[in-house]
Amino acid sequence: MNHRQSFLKGALILSVAGAISKILGAVYRIPLARLIGAEGIGLYQMAYPIYTTILALATAGVPVAISILIARKETQGFPGESRRILRVSLLLLTVFGLLLTLVVIASSKFLAWYVLKDGRAYYAIVAVAPAIFLAALMSVFRGYFQGQQSMIPTAVSQVVEQIFRVTAVLFLAYLLYPRGLEFAAAGATFGAVVGGIGGLLVLVVFYNWHRQQQKQAGLNLLHTSTPPWTLATEMVRLAVPVSFGAVVLPLVQMLDAVIVPGRLLALNYSTSQATALYGYLAGMAAVLISLPTIFTISISTSLVPAISEALTKQDRRLLNERLNHGFRAGMMISFPAAAGLYILAFPICDLLYGHAEAGVPLEPLAFSAIVLAAFQISSAGLQGIGRPEIAMRHLIITGVLKVIFNYSLTSVPALNIRGAAIGTVLAFTLGSLLNIISLKKSTGIQYEIGRMFKLILATLIMALSTRSFYYWLLGFDIGSHIATLLAVLCGMIVYLILLILTREMDYDMLKRLRGRE
Numbered sequence: 001m002n003h004r005q006s007f008l009k010g011a012l013i014l015s016v017a018g019a020i021s022k023i024l025g026a027v028y029r030i031p032l033a034r035l036i037g038a039e040g041i042g043l044y045q046m047a048y049p050i051y052t053t054i055l056a057l058a059t060a061g062v063p064v065a066i067s068i069l070i071a072r073k074e075t076q077g078f079p080g081e082s083r084r085i086l087r088v089s090l091l092l093l094t095v096f097g098l099l100l101t102l103v104v105i106a107s108s109k110f111l112a113w114y115v116l117k118d119g120r121a122y123y124a125i126v127a128v129a130p131a132i133f134l135a136a137l138m139s140v141f142r143g144y145f146q147g148q149q150s151m152i153p154t155a156v157s158q159v160v161e162q163i164f165r166v167t168a169v170l171f172l173a174y175l176l177y178p179r180g181l182e183f184a185a186a187g188a189t190f191g192a193v194v195g196g197i198g199g200l201l202v203l204v205v206f207y208n209w210h211r212q213q214q215k216q217a218g219l220n221l222l223h224t225s226t227p228p229w230t231l232a233t234e235m236v237r238l239a240v241p242v243s244f245g246a247v248v249l250p251l252v253q254m255l256d257a258v259i260v261p262g263r264l265l266a267l268n269y270s271t272s273q274a275t276a277l278y279g280y281l282a283g284m285a286a287v288l289i290s291l292p293t294i295f296t297i298s299i300s301t302s303l304v305p306a307i308s309e310a311l312t313k314q315d316r317r318l319l320n321e322r323l324n325h326g327f328r329a330g331m332m333i334s335f336p337a338a339a340g341l342y343i344l345a346f347p348i349c350d351l352l353y354g355h356a357e358a359g360v361p362l363e364p365l366a367f368s369a370i371v372l373a374a375f376q377i378s379s380a381g382l383q384g385i386g387r388p389e390i391a392m393r394h395l396i397i398t399g400v401l402k403v404i405f406n407y408s409l410t411s412v413p414a415l416n417i418r419g420a421a422i423g424t425v426l427a428f429t430l431g432s433l434l435n436i437i438s439l440k441k442s443t444g445i446q447y448e449i450g451r452m453f454k455l456i457l458a459t460l461i462m463a464l465s466t467r468s469f470y471y472w473l474l475g476f477d478i479g480s481h482i483a484t485l486l487a488v489l490c491g492m493i494v495y496l497i498l499l500i501l502t503r504e505m506d507y508d509m510l511k512r513l514r515g516r517e
Contacts, residue, residue, distance in 0.1 A: 014298030017155030021162035021294070028166040029287055033353050035173055036184050038276035041283035042261075043185040046116045047124035049254035051131065051192065054100050059136050061242030062093060063143035064304055064383050065235045070147025071305035075312045081231075082144065088232045089140045097136025104129040116257060120182035128189035134196030141203035145210075149305050153206035157199040165195025241388040252399040256282065256406060260420045263410040277417045284353050285362035285421065289369055292337035296330045296373040300380035307384025316444070319385075323439070324448050326377050328455075332504065334373035335455050336495050339463040340488065341366035344470065347484040365421035371428040378435035382442070390438050398431030451504065458498035466491035 033041050066089055073081035104111075105126055112122035138157065145153040172187030260281065264274035303326045310319040341348065345366065346359030375398070379391035405426050409419025439445060470487035474480065499505035 012298075013151040013155050014158075014301055015295045017158045018294035018298050020159050024162045024166045025287070025290075028169055029283070030352055031170060032173060032188060033284065033355070035170075035177060036181055036188075038279040038283075038355065039272060040181045040185055042275035042279035043118065043120055043181055044124065044188050045279060045282040046118060046257045047112075047121045047128065047185065047189055049257055050104070050111055050115075050125055051128040051189065053254055054104055054132055055135050056243065059093070059097075059139035059243070061239030061244075061388070062089065062136075062139040062235075063146055063301070064242045064388070065238035066140065066143030067147035067305045068238055068308045068384070068386070069231070069235060070144065071149070071308045072312050074148060075309050082147065084228065085147075085231055085235065086140065086144045088228050089143070089235055090137070092232060092235070093136040093140050097133040100136075101129050101133045104132065115254075120180075120185070123182050123186035124189040127186040128192050131192035131196045134193065134200055138196065138200050138203055141200075141207055145203075145206070146301060147305055149302070149309075151302060153203055153210075154301075156206070157202040160202045161195040161199030163195075164198035165191040167191075168194035238386070238388060241392040242383060244392055252402050253282070255403055256420065259403065259407050260410055260417070263407060263419075264416060266411065267413055267416060269416075280355065280358040281361040281365070281417055281420055284349060284355065284358040285365050288341055288348065288352075288362060289365055289372070292334050292369045293372055293376070295333040296376045299326050299330050300376045303377065303380040304384045307381060308386070311385055319443060320445050323381050323443065323445050326380065327374075328448065328451060328504075330373040330377045331370070331452060331455050332499070334370045335459040336462055336491070338366045338369040339459050340466060340491055341369065343463055343467045344484060344487065347470070347480050347487075351481045351484050361417050361421040363421075364418055364425060368421075368425045368428055371425060371432045374432035375428055375435055378432060378439050381439045381445075382435065385442055387438075387442060390442075391435060394431050394434040394438070397434065398427050401430060402427035454502045454504060458495060458502055458504070461498060462491050462495040465494045 029041075032044075036044070066085060069085050070082045073085070108122055108125040108129070109119075111125055113119050138161075142154045142157070145151070169188045169191035172190055173184045176183040176187040257278070261271075261274040261278050264277055265271065269277065303322065306322050307319060310322055342363055345362040346356045349358035349362060350356035375395075379395070382388060382391040402423055405423030406420045409415050409423045410417065412419055415422065436447075440447070466487050469490045470483050473483035473486060478486075496505070
């Protein structure tokens, strides 16, 4: 538990866990969508952004702040300070998480009737509220382990949390469906509470085992005489910009739940049609876009303490190298993901959801996989160098632009639901550019532009091969579902071969995945 992993190895561990979690998350959406339909999914998605908004406010900055502080103290030779930081953080988040949970429950009727304008969402909001308190506690333990660059506890807890959550979502939605869509949606959102209980138990077990290991090793846990209040203040200083920045995206998603259906109603769609179209966008297309972010979020999470460590050592070469490895690994995943989701948007949605119509918003939204990755990794770089307020400022700008673009473009009859997807891509394109420029000014990083062009070329060849193979299979009267699966497999093989030929997947990267820096 005490050994440090390379940030790429840590990212790989989190990516595997994230992949399992996201696969489970994508898989449960399929039976859930078939059980409660597009309208039920729409109700679920209307309530869920409220939870994620409050959750981001309570927890998003905590793992980042704790990991930065612990990475600094460990590098400076004060491992005993890590436990003090953990205790202070637990106290703060216990109080804050409990207060926010109670606030959400107390305001649930107002949110349902006057914000979402659908009283049926009330039950789902109340059901998901206790998950905020549990997630707040989990964020503290995850930040503790991430600061020591040990990603296994976070990874295992994520998987267990998702297994508990998915099981509860499907069971409760099925159990409550006979009582109505609003109760089925509430049962689905309560799955987050069940998942939180499972994830927290895993982290507590890991922490207790970790303490026993330290006692048996007889480690001298040196610490400073820094007052607890000073540690709390520093943690809050680092956490607040990240939390307020992270709350922007869920808040914008909550606004989307109001704006997008409202704009569609203004285009003379019925309430049922508008809710279903929003379900295609937020409950189906956006879920597929979240799959590649498994890897980019994992890279970002591992990158923050790694960058903080390099900065503490005042090693500019290592700082530059780690940032470029982060961008390279992120684009290696997001480029082909975006291309694949674009060229096979309708077949993939038909295969997974039985709703090919979800391909309408997925086509333009596919490109957000790239700009989201760029934004996440550049934000991690800014957080790692101790400038989270810059990433927060740019995320706020991005959120405002997204609201403006979504409102304007969804109102265009020819675009309708596509407009919201295009608005997302445009907003995050501008936001990621702001981040990348600021990161260069702050660190002097020399971006590896040539390697990015090689990845783009490999992606284009892969996309053409995949699309051609898909239509070639259809020409032999092979069913669309089988053709889609085979075409995706073909694309993955072609892309892997191209990475090897262009030396983008090389021995140097494999060494880092094994934990050698």
